[in-house]
Amino acid sequence: MEKIKAIIESLIFASDTPLAPEKIRVVFPEVEKKEIKEIIDQLVLEYNERDGGIFLQEVAGGFQFRTNPELGQWIKKLKSSKPHSLSPQAMETLAIVAYKQPIVKSEIESIRGVDVGGPLKSLLDKKLVRIVGRKDVPGKPIIYGTTRRFLEVFNLKDLLDLPNLRELKELNQQQDIEDQGIEGQEITEQEILEEGIVNHEVTEQKIAEQEIAEIEIDIEDIPDL
Template identity: 35%
Template sequence: MEQKKLKSIIEAVLFTLGSAVEIKKLAEVAEVSVEEVNKAAAELEKKYEKEESGVMLIHLEDSLQLCTKTELYDYLVKVANAPRTYHLSDSVLETLSIVAYKQPVTRLQIEHIRGVSSSHAVDKLLEYNLIQELGRLDAPGRPILFGTTEEFLRVFGVQSLEELPRLNPEKVEDFREQAEFEALSESVDENKDEGSSENPIPVGI
């Protein structure tokens, strides 16, 4: 398929859906390879930058999305509802940071690190769609595991979790040891209540 046509297909799909679309799905729609989609997407990015277009193409992990440029916000709100704003308190930001760097992580593990109840912060982050449920930990009580979302990447302007600032190696090791201790504590607490002998799976960064 010609690159010009492929770029038109990508633009049409992204514009119509208005949300992030997996690159693999775009490849299926256009009946081309993932590599061809990535190449066409890179050319589209350059095109929008060169033409000083009002839209831009962004990568979100393994997906693509067309978005308006943030510098045009003041003009957009004159004709449309203002984009959703996030009121992130220090406690909510702290909770989000823990989830981002330790995911998948349970609510109890978050509270062990913060030293206080984090139910409100977790619920607020779920409401904002900045975190999501990833499943359950294979441990007594099967607590819910939380991780970040595509919306998190969008809001903080990164394409993937790999772009987050790296932690000091010593800090990473402290986090890992703490996670193992917290998971063990969960098991001990559950065993006291239920008499279970199962051991939890430690969750690291």
């Protein structure tokens, strides 16, 4: 049991994204999912009781090692680049998408009272928001929703774990959010399929690009979270 526990711990540590018990079971098909979850719960408890620099957290449907937020000021000193958070406009747009999804651009603008082309483009570039399909109404506007990366960045287990807007803004100020897209680079069909877009044609991304206003947001590339 201790050997399996050590292996599970190393798998979670080595994974770039939150690791779910289902994926761990691929390595240990002979071990039940319930047993894997019990081992993970033991690890969570052990790291929490240590009160050290890292802890194990459930986020975005999986488990991931995170640094202790209380030690953030020292970690920031180690980084050469200045942390970047979302602009207030992008943050408000993201909050609307998160709470009202699935939602189209015109509905977001109706709530905010201003054009949201720039903030939407920024959120798409950072892969915090994704295209989930088209609404079955005249004009077939594009529908937007949040991504798994959104859950990871804001340390949320799932959408039911959403904080209120004030708490979301506070979390935003604590995060370094990197541009995940490259300006002018076309998205591949495989990436579109992985993002879950209803229409699988690459031209869907081009249509989305035309719909979203081309507003430059000056945010530098920073290390992955």
